[in-house]
Amino acid sequence: MDDLALFRNIIEQQVNFSDSEVETIVETLKHKSYKANTLLLGNGEVCKHIYFILKGCVRTYYISSKGDERTRYISFEGQINTVFTSFVAQSPSSELIETLEDSEVLVMGYHDFYSLVHQIPAWETFFRKTLEDAFIYQNIKIESLMTLSAGERYQMVLAQTPHYLQRLSNRILSTYLNISQETLSRLKSK
Amino acid sequence: MDDLALFRNIIEQQVNFSDSEVETIVETLKHKSYKANTLLLGNGEVCKHIYFILKGCVRTYYISSKGDERTRYISFEGQINTVFTSFVAQSPSSELIETLEDSEVLVMGYHDFYSLVHQIPAWETFFRKTLEDAFIYQNIKIESLMTLSAGERYQMVLAQTPHYLQRLSNRILSTYLNISQETLSRLKSK
């Protein structure tokens, strides 16, 4: 099955697994399809799933005190999405998850995930390395929020993740960059 | 030895270890004392150490493009400090580490650390949980930078980590809150 090859690709970017390990892991997965703009995790819900994106685009975001959205993370095919803070502690999430395009994903549940952590050492290593990556990503995001202007953050996306510009609407991209939609529009027309 | 009891306390907040495991771990540690304002990691150096703070106060910070400092993280006694992004990849660090007070620390080197990860499963779990915590911390920091005003970030420190106000100078606290020293001064006098 094609999806499973892609899945194995995703996890083996971090650690190599034996065929039998992959089999065990794959048994816990469910394949799902979602239309664009589907809410996968609502405000205050406990995040019980981790999503491996096969196709499409999924984001996590907050609602600020003034009521507007701020996007923390966007994943495309070949990437992972979940709300770790809620997932690892099984506590209510202040972040929401939704699809931005029609998407196909493989879903793993919390209990299966942690069974694998205890059962397959390489899976704990996979988890740890994924956390390392997520940490580095957050660190860069903090640095850019603390030291760069709106225009500089836009330039950074332009240089490093130009596909964000092609696949995301201005509205979503502006919440990701933490600037207003109007300012983004002005930046685009240089 | 008293220091080692404190060290065991620190690591057992995450995972329990057997006495023999603790012995193995402790052999890799070196005890060091530093005066206030000592640089432990310079710009562009590879972070080869992880620090367990026994006494005092240590921060990690960047230098922004305009040349001013932004503090990413501050640890006090009973906490851990390192630059994970540089440590895990053994790549040059854009963050610096320095003591803010006269400090006593236990130091573990990169090679010892990863030997333990492979040798003692509980140590990998300790590492993974520490990363989970660090991730959650970063997540909160991102949310506060994206959704709160300068005054609201100050109120948050006031409510949640009031000891920051007692033990840190205005200059350091302002770089931590990502506001100017003058604005912090005005906020303090309400």
Place this chain on the structure above:
DNA sequence: CGAGGCCTTGACCGCGGTCAATGCCCGTGG
């Protein structure tokens, strides 16, 4: 004692947010 660092206070101003008007595109239903 003098020098340098830190804190405070005032004056100024620019980045970027808010509000509002307009136009465009698209999906839906008559």
Place this chain on the structure above:
DNA sequence: CCACGGGCATTGACCGCGGTCAAGGCCTCG
């Protein structure tokens, strides 16, 4: 098929938060 409504993008006018610059006072330390 066209008409209509809603969401998104653009553009202009305005303005407030918070940064910058500068001056003055205080404390510490050599």
